Amino acid sequence: MLTLENLNVVMDGSALTGSLSLAPGRRVAVLGPSGAGKSTLLDVIAGFRLLDSGAVGWSGKDLTQLPPDKRPVSILFQDGNLFPHLTVFRNLLLALKPNGRRASQEDQVRIEGALKRVGLAGMSGRTPGTLSGGQQSRAALARVMLQGRPIILLDEPFSALGPALKAEMLALVREVAGSLGALVVMVTHAPADARRFAEDVVLVAEGKVHLPVATAAFFANPPEAYRDYVGTSQA
Amino acid sequence: MAQRAVAITAALVLALLTLGPIAAVLVRSGGLGAFRPGDLEALQFTIWQALLSGFFSVALAIPVARALARRHFWGRSLLVSLLGAPFILPVIVAVMGLIAVFGQNGLVNTVMAALGGPKLDIYGLHGVILAHVFFNLPLATRMLLQAWLAIPGERFRLAASMGLSPWGQFLTLEWPLIRRIAPGAFAVIFVICLTSFAVALTLGGGPRATTVELAIYQAMRFDFDLGRAATLAMLQLAMAVIAGMIALKLAPAQGFGTGRGRQVPRWDGRGAVPRICDTLWILAAAAFLLVPLALVVLRGFPGLMAGGGMGTWVAAKHSVMVALASTALCMLWALPLANRRGELLSVAAIAMSPLVLGTGLFLILRPFVNPFSMALPVTTVVNAMMALPFALRILRPEAEAVEQDFGRLRSTLRMTSLAWLRLVWLPRLRRPMGFAAGLTAALAMGDLGVIALFADPDRATLPLQVYRLMGAYQMEAAAGAALLLLILSFSLFWLFDRGGRVGADT
Numbered sequence: 001m002l003t004l005e006n007l008n009v010v011m012d013g014s015a016l017t018g019s020l021s022l023a024p025g026r027r028v029a030v031l032g033p034s035g036a037g038k039s040t041l042l043d044v045i046a047g048f049r050l051l052d053s054g055a056v057g058w059s060g061k062d063l064t065q066l067p068p069d070k071r072p073v074s075i076l077f078q079d080g081n082l083f084p085h086l087t088v089f090r091n092l093l094l095a096l097k098p099n100g101r102r103a104s105q106e107d108q109v110r111i112e113g114a115l116k117r118v119g120l121a122g123m124s125g126r127t128p129g130t131l132s133g134g135q136q137s138r139a140a141l142a143r144v145m146l147q148g149r150p151i152i153l154l155d156e157p158f159s160a161l162g163p164a165l166k167a168e169m170l171a172l173v174r175e176v177a178g179s180l181g182a183l184v185v186m187v188t189h190a191p192a193d194a195r196r197f198a199e200d201v202v203l204v205a206e207g208k209v210h211l212p213v214a215t216a217a218f219f220a221n222p223p224e225a226y227r228d229y230v231g232t233s234q235a
Numbered sequence: 236m237a238q239r240a241v242a243i244t245a246a247l248v249l250a251l252l253t254l255g256p257i258a259a260v261l262v263r264s265g266g267l268g269a270f271r272p273g274d275l276e277a278l279q280f281t282i283w284q285a286l287l288s289g290f291f292s293v294a295l296a297i298p299v300a301r302a303l304a305r306r307h308f309w310g311r312s313l314l315v316s317l318l319g320a321p322f323i324l325p326v327i328v329a330v331m332g333l334i335a336v337f338g339q340n341g342l343v344n345t346v347m348a349a350l351g352g353p354k355l356d357i358y359g360l361h362g363v364i365l366a367h368v369f370f371n372l373p374l375a376t377r378m379l380l381q382a383w384l385a386i387p388g389e390r391f392r393l394a395a396s397m398g399l400s401p402w403g404q405f406l407t408l409e410w411p412l413i414r415r416i417a418p419g420a421f422a423v424i425f426v427i428c429l430t431s432f433a434v435a436l437t438l439g440g441g442p443r444a445t446t447v448e449l450a451i452y453q454a455m456r457f458d459f460d461l462g463r464a465a466t467l468a469m470l471q472l473a474m475a476v477i478a479g480m481i482a483l484k485l486a487p488a489q490g491f492g493t494g495r496g497r498q499v500p501r502w503d504g505r506g507a508v509p510r511i512c513d514t515l516w517i518l519a520a521a522a523f524l525l526v527p528l529a530l531v532v533l534r535g536f537p538g539l540m541a542g543g544g545m546g547t548w549v550a551a552k553h554s555v556m557v558a559l560a561s562t563a564l565c566m567l568w569a570l571p572l573a574n575r576r577g578e579l580l581s582v583a584a585i586a587m588s589p590l591v592l593g594t595g596l597f598l599i600l601r602p603f604v605n606p607f608s609m610a611l612p613v614t615t616v617v618n619a620m621m622a623l624p625f626a627l628r629i630l631r632p633e634a635e636a637v638e639q640d641f642g643r644l645r646s647t648l649r650m651t652s653l654a655w656l657r658l659v660w661l662p663r664l665r666r667p668m669g670f671a672a673g674l675t676a677a678l679a680m681g682d683l684g685v686i687a688l689f690a691d692p693d694r695a696t697l698p699l700q701v702y703r704l705m706g707a708y709q710m711e712a713a714a715g716a717a718l719l720l721l722i723l724s725f726s727l728f729w730l731f732d733r734g735g736r737v738g739a740d741t
Contacts, residue, residue: 068646075647080640085662100654
């Protein structure tokens with residue numbers, strides 16, 4: 001269980017408050033107007049942002065004071081998920097060998113396997129700059145797969161991709177997360193993504209983190225704060 | 236964290252090396268009573284020559300920068316790049332070149348004699364100023380040019396469409412810019428000239444053309460009056476700190492950026508008179524910079540072919556070793572200090588003059604070893620310290636960008652410090668490191684400062700060797716050694732800079 005208790009983060013001019021608990025293995029979309037604190041919420045879970053008060057926990061363990069690299073979390077950022085000067089292989093190897101050591105036989109097998117899973121078989125020698133946007137996303141996802149952590153955070157990771165490619169990537173995330181049994185928390189702007197991907201929706205609006213609602217129920221009867229933000233026509 | 240510990244250690248070593256010598260000088264200082272009448276004159280001369288050097292450098296840079304900003308011609312970007320060259324040009328080489336042009340038997344005097352004009356003498360106040368302008372006119376020109384090219388093209392278009400007269404356009408567009416940039420440029424050059432040593436050593440001297448730095452040297456070298464040297468060092472320190480603080484206030488943010496080849500389309504200056512004027516300014520500036528260098532090359536060839544004179548090759552070997560060691564040390568220092576605090580710390584180090592540091596280190600070392608035997612190590616350390624502010628100015632923005640771009644990725648990957656350093660930090664910083672290392676190596680190669688204080692005949696560096704050959708009137712050998720120094724300095728810069736670029740374009 002990922003728990004946020006009486007969360008309070010001071011952002012410039014406003015604050016983000018609320019409580020939340022998310023079960024392992026769930027796929028959760030975070031929706032809300034820009035600037036409301038969606039990314040801040042992810043930063044809080046990842047440890048890039050420390051709480052002004054409240055607590056973050058994961059299956060009974062207190063994470064509140066832990067630095068990002070000590071948390072059971074992997075992240076896909078909007079961009080910059082791969083080091084541009086390293087090959088795909090070297091990038092993925094860092095997930096297995098954070099100390100920068102050489103790959104063992106086993107590492108090689110695992111990396112090639114992960115690349116195959118995301119449809120990049122044979123691309124391990126390429127640098128990210130020579131890959132298309134979609135391929136870069138796939139490589140980053142393979143990295144997350146190898147990290148194998150129980151919480152995966154996605155910060156609008158596929159917003160630069162076209163609709164078809166994006167749908168494909170979301171399906172892939174779903175598959176990867178399923179095989180890891182990981183909780184996925186995805187920040188998005190697009191209701192369609194939430195519908196397609198998420199089991200639950202968490203609304204962040206007006207400085208408040210709302211309780212998760214099952215996706216179908218959320219869109220069948222959207223809360224008022226959400227209707228104000230998208231306008232009635234789209235809701 | 237390990238990284239933090241390294242950064243703190245680097246900062247402490249730097250602080251210790253800066254403050255230690257000063258403390259040593261302070262303890263040893265004989266108090267103000269040890270001043271001699273000549274010292275006051277040295278102070279006056281130092282300030283006066285720095286004022287004049289700053290004034291002429293900036294005043295002459297204005298028309299040159301203006302001409303470069305609004306003219307487009309073949310070789311323009313090459314000329315703009317060449318304006319950066321004096322920064323890594325050894326002072327002694329420039330002095331040789333200037334003597335070849337303006338000296339006793341130089342080009343100018345030859346022409347003057349043919350025309351029956353008076354004979355110029357390069358030694359003394361005007362020689363010192365001439366050399367300072369040679370070094371700092373390009374610096375001022377680059378500062379002004381950068382600001383000039385930053386004026387949006389739309390403004391010139393607007394001015395053209397409103398039909399402003401040339402004078403009107405100057406007043407509305409260019410004069411405000413000059414007023415904004417010129418004081419800072421003047422201040423920076425003033426500070427540089429305050430601590431000028433090698434120029435004063437070679438072209439000044441005598442009771443009427445001695446700077447405080449030169450007086451420190453003379454007190455140490457000729458009178459071996461440590462108390463007086465210490466007092467003078469305090470005077471120099473106070474002067475440099477005050478002037479440095481003023482300069483920091485006035486200085487534009489970018490001291491020596493990379494030259495811009497950019498061109499803003501202009502509609503003014505189409506008449507014949509402005510065209511001719513601009514052409515003349517550009518030609519004059521180019522000649523002033525290039526003719527002395529060309530003469531160093533031309534006159535150096537015979538000397539170099541003849542073997543360069545006694546001790547030149549040994550001195551060259553010393554210099555290359557010192558340059559490489561200084562570069563390594565400077566980079567080791569710069570990497571952990573590539574942040575805002577580190578840069579401030581190193582600026583404090585630049586306010587210190589090399590001669591003051593040298594004097595202090597001499598006093599510290601004397602009880603333990605024969606300080607003269609430490610000439611090369613001390614030169615290495617002082618050169619690394621002197622180059623540190625420049626290295627940091629180049630590295631800091633890039634280092635911060637790497638942290639900004641990849642810091643989060645590093646956390647989520649749980650990369651260890653060593654892996655981060657080896658796989659990300661160093662590879663991402665290769666280009667600026669190559670450039671910074673090139674500058675450091677060239678500066679250390681050409682330095683004629685603290686080595687003059689310490690050196691004995693067995694431990695000369697190449698710049699000192701050139702100076703000695705000049706003093707012994709072995710002009711051919713001196714010219715050969717100067718050419719060798721020029722080649723080595725520029726080669727070292729080129730090699731490092733190139734090394735940073737090759738294959739680093741991802």
